[in-house]
């Protein structure tokens with residue numbers, strides 16, 4: 001009998017290797033998916049610094065899960081005029097969008113259904129998507145600017161029950177935020193020295209620690225370079 005778990009693990013291992021290779025050949029450009037992150041984290045990524053805390057097996061499985069949902073959506077919505085997986089690069093930025101249509105780019109995000117519950121709570125409290133998911137807005141906004149589309153759409157899909165929530169944003173509303181962010185990163189990079197630790201995403205945990213650091217692949221390295 002075949003051992004399904006072993007086969008899946010072997011597949012994931014291959015995927016992991018591919019991801020590592022992608023990291024080692026990283027373009028050195030500002031990636032749309034890094035917008036909103038801690039500047040020090042972006043600095044490490046752009047300088048291809050070795051990760052002190054690379055994703056563990058579970059995290060890689062979660063990434064693979066996300067890829068499955070992306071593919072699921074892309075297979076359903078792609079047509080001759082709706083093109084999945086477009087990449088844009090220039091001298092400064094690198095952007096991958098999940099879908100390009102005539103008047104919009106789309107970014108797909110998969111999450112646990114509890115994430116939908118948190119989003120609804122934020123909306124009930126009067127917050128906008130720009131306030132509680134700024135990193136996603138910047139990412140899709142840069143995509144829309146690079147592909148010269150009027151609209152930037154964020155589509156969330158629940159990994160538990162396939163619920164979908166879509167936010168249709170105007171590129172002109174996001175443009176000032178994106179430009180400010182890219183300019184700030186360019187400024188940090190032009191100084192050429194490691195910037196101070198300044199986590200900006202996800203707020204703090206119950207103990208008051210910045211949550212972004214928990215997801216950061218450079219956490220231990222950053223801790224030892226705190227005096228810089």
Ligand code: SF4
Pocket residue numbers: 038039040041197198199210212213214216217218219220222223
């Ligand atoms: S560990 Fe935290 S402060 Fe340090 S680079 Fe990562 S996100 Fe920034």
